[in-house]
Every structure is written in structure tokens, then in C-alpha cells.
Amino acid sequence: MSPHRFNIDREKGKVKDEDVIKTVEEVFDAFTNYHVYRLRNSVRAFKQLRGAISAGKEARVYWAKGWDGEDVAVKIYLTSAAEFRKSIKEYILGDPRFPSLPSKFRSLIYLWAKKEFKNLQQMRAAGVMVPEPKAVSGNVLVMEFLGEGGLRAPLLSESYRELTEEEVAMIYNDVKKSLEAMVCGAGLVHGDLSEFNIMIWKGRAWIIDVAQAVPLEHPKAAELLNRDVDNLYRFFSQLLDISPEDLRGHLLQCLEEKPRGAGQ
Ligand SMILES: Nc1ncnc2c1ncn2[C@@H]1O[C@H](COP(=O)(O)OP(=O)(O)OP(=O)(O)O)[C@@H](O)[C@H]1O
Ligand SMILES: [Mg+2]
Incomplete structure (x- = not known):
């Protein structure tokens, strides 16, 4: 790394x-x-x-x-x-x-x-x-x-080959937690989430490049969230035995339940 x-x-x-x-x-x-x-x-x-x-x-x-x-x-x-x-x-x-x-x-x-x-x-x-x-x-x-x-710290795309399976699993869990906090806590969808916008620093996964992130009430929020989840699943499923549901979790529920005006 x-x-x-x-x-x-x-x-x-x-x-x-x-x-x-x-x-x-x-x-x-x-x-x-x-x-x-x-x-x-x-x-x-x-x-x-x-x-x-x-x-x-x-x-x-x-x-x-x-x-x-x-x-x-x-x-x-x-x-x-x-x-x-x-x-x-x-x-x-x-x-x-x-x-x-x-x-x-x-x-x-x-x-x-x-x-x-x-x-x-x-x-x-x-x-x-x-x-x-x-x-x-x-x-x-x-x-x-x-x-x-x-x-600068390496991007996930640049460093994943050097990580052990255990380290990849830790990074995956970090990303999952960040994604959950972003959607269900901050009320935002990143919109360009992939291994190219995640940096690995001090053994943790850091999300970058967030200008395009939109609030949950944005008309494109669901489409962007699905794309983000698909991108992450495509990447992590090559390295770990995971299901798309594991990553998606209850994010879509948070998206639906989020009251208008929350996360501002
Ligand atoms: N806080 C930071 N600390 C160190 N390096 C950073 C930081 N933020 C961004 N970078 C580096 O700068 C690059 C570009 O940043 P960012 O992705 O935010 O901009 P961008 O214009 O969208 O670029 P790209 O089109 O390459 O994604 C990142 O890939 C990363 O290498
Ligand atoms: Mg970028």
C-alpha cells in the first residue's frame, strides 16, 4: 500500500x-x-x-x-x-x-x-x-x-491487489458502513461511487469526490443509489463472496422512508 x-x-x-x-x-x-x-x-x-x-x-x-x-x-x-x-x-x-x-x-x-x-x-x-x-x-x-x-494515499483501484483477503473484507465493511451513514444518516447519495473514488489511508476506506452527491429527495436519487451499489458490488464480488443484498441492505428503505427536508 x-x-x-x-x-x-x-x-x-x-x-x-x-x-x-x-x-x-x-x-x-x-x-x-x-x-x-x-x-x-x-x-x-x-x-x-x-x-x-x-x-x-x-x-x-x-x-x-x-x-x-x-x-x-x-x-x-x-x-x-x-x-x-x-x-x-x-x-x-x-x-x-x-x-x-x-x-x-x-x-x-x-x-x-x-x-x-x-x-x-x-x-x-x-x-x-x-x-x-x-x-x-x-x-x-x-x-x-x-x-x-x-x-497521496492510493485509490482502492490502485491498491487492492496488494491487500490480503482479510484486509479487503475490512475495507468492504468500512465502505458498507460509510454508505449506510451517507444514505440513512446524512440523507445523501454519492452518485459516482466506485473503486476510483475510494482512497485507502491508515488501513481505512475514505470516500472522496462528493460534489455530485444529491439529497434523497432528488429525482435521480434512486437511480444514482442503484448505480453506486451496482458499481461496488461489481468490484467487491470479484474479491469476496458477497451478495448484492448484503450491500444494498436497507438503503432503499432509508431512501423511501426519509422524510422530505431531512438531511439538510
Ligand atoms: N483529500 C485528498 N487527499 C489526497 N488526495 C486527494 C484528495 N482528494 C482527491 N485526491 C486525489 O485527487 C484525485 C482527483 O480527485 P477527485 O476524484 O476529487 O477529483 P475529480 O476531478 O473528480 O477527478 P477524477 O475525474 O480523476 O475522479 C483523486 O483520485 C485522488 O488521487
Ligand atoms: Mg474522482
Whole structure:
């Protein structure tokens, strides 16, 4: 279960403060830079951006150092990802926490980052293993770093081959508990749950990438929950002797019974 290293230059630890977000300034627009500065200087959510951990189509994730020397993760949503607009709308419409849909693309992305922040807060409060959300401003989200010394923890998809059957069974139980806490406690459906959005850190399963999670009253909640359960069953049934019912448990019952407005 070795952590993974991506573009991390230890010498960067020696750069001057004014150089700290130089890379980010080159990559992102003025609005994004404003939020990065704001989170650094006013909110003091981090001190130094160190290196990119992941560069996806819709977001970049950076390893950063906090003012007390702690590691934090900074997720920056790209405001230039135009296709993103259509796909995220359906996860916002129907969510009573966000009754109106902003018309400007930038504001929509800001709402998306805020939605991820709120989802993390609600999930964590219900006992789901997710990184602790620290701050959000515009399209920039700061959260607990899963990993050590700039080396991110591996995803389940990357590390399952190195696990014993007993360890896989523990991870499976962790995921099951988190799923139950998410649906029956937080009143949320993840919507993109799979081995690619679960990180293995300190022998536990951590759920990440929760921006698209919707409340149970969302019109697509049942469809998304079934998809999440199917994905997890497909993955874990290759490794363990389990039945789909074992994973589904009484999640659908929680979905049906959840009173409107709960989990907000
Ligand atoms: N809190 C964290 N600590 C350490 N690494 C993280 C953290 N959150 C995310 N990552 C890393 O960044 C990657 C991308 O994060 P995330 O899945 O949230 O974003 P995404 O834009 O949806 O990316 P993708 O499309 O690759 O799933 C993750 O696969 C993981 O490797
Ligand atoms: Mg992801």
C-alpha cells in the first residue's frame, strides 16, 4: 500500500512565499487566483501550494502546506470546462439546498465547489469517512490531505491487489458502513461511487469526490443509489463472496422512508 507521488518536487519547499502560487497563476485565471490568495491570506486555510496530485478534465488537486506545517489538499475546479456545465446542472436542479441555478458559468462552478464542501460537512457529521472540509472560496476547496509528506494515499483501484483477503473484507465493511451513514444518516447519495473514488489511508476506506452527491429527495436519487451499489458490488464480488443484498441492505428503505427536508 505505498503512497503515490505525482510531480512533487521536494525542493519546492525552499521557494520564497511570493513564488508559492506561481504555477497556479500561470495555469488559472484572475478570478481563481483571487480565491487562491483569499484562502491563503485572509482565510489562512493553507500557506504554500506544493505540487499537483491530479489534473483531471474538471478539476486539479494540489498538495499544500498549512500555516502550522500540516498537509492539506486544495481542489481547484476549472472554470473553462464548458461541457461540465450541462453535466452538473442535473445534480443541482432538484436539490432543495440550492433552489436557484445561476446563469453565469462561473457562478455555477462556484456553487459546485460549495456543494462539494456542504456534502463533505454533512457526510462527516453523519460519520462517513470523508476528508475534513476546511474552507471554500469560489471554485477552490480546501480539505484534509489523505496521505503523508505530499504523497497521496492510493485509490482502492490502485491498491487492492496488494491487500490480503482479510484486509479487503475490512475495507468492504468500512465502505458498507460509510454508505449506510451517507444514505440513512446524512440523507445523501454519492452518485459516482466506485473503486476510483475510494482512497485507502491508515488501513481505512475514505470516500472522496462528493460534489455530485444529491439529497434523497432528488429525482435521480434512486437511480444514482442503484448505480453506486451496482458499481461496488461489481468490484467487491470479484474479491469476496458477497451478495448484492448484503450491500444494498436497507438503503432503499432509508431512501423511501426519509422524510422530505431531512438531511439538510
Ligand atoms: N483529500 C485528498 N487527499 C489526497 N488526495 C486527494 C484528495 N482528494 C482527491 N485526491 C486525489 O485527487 C484525485 C482527483 O480527485 P477527485 O476524484 O476529487 O477529483 P475529480 O476531478 O473528480 O477527478 P477524477 O475525474 O480523476 O475522479 C483523486 O483520485 C485522488 O488521487
Ligand atoms: Mg474522482
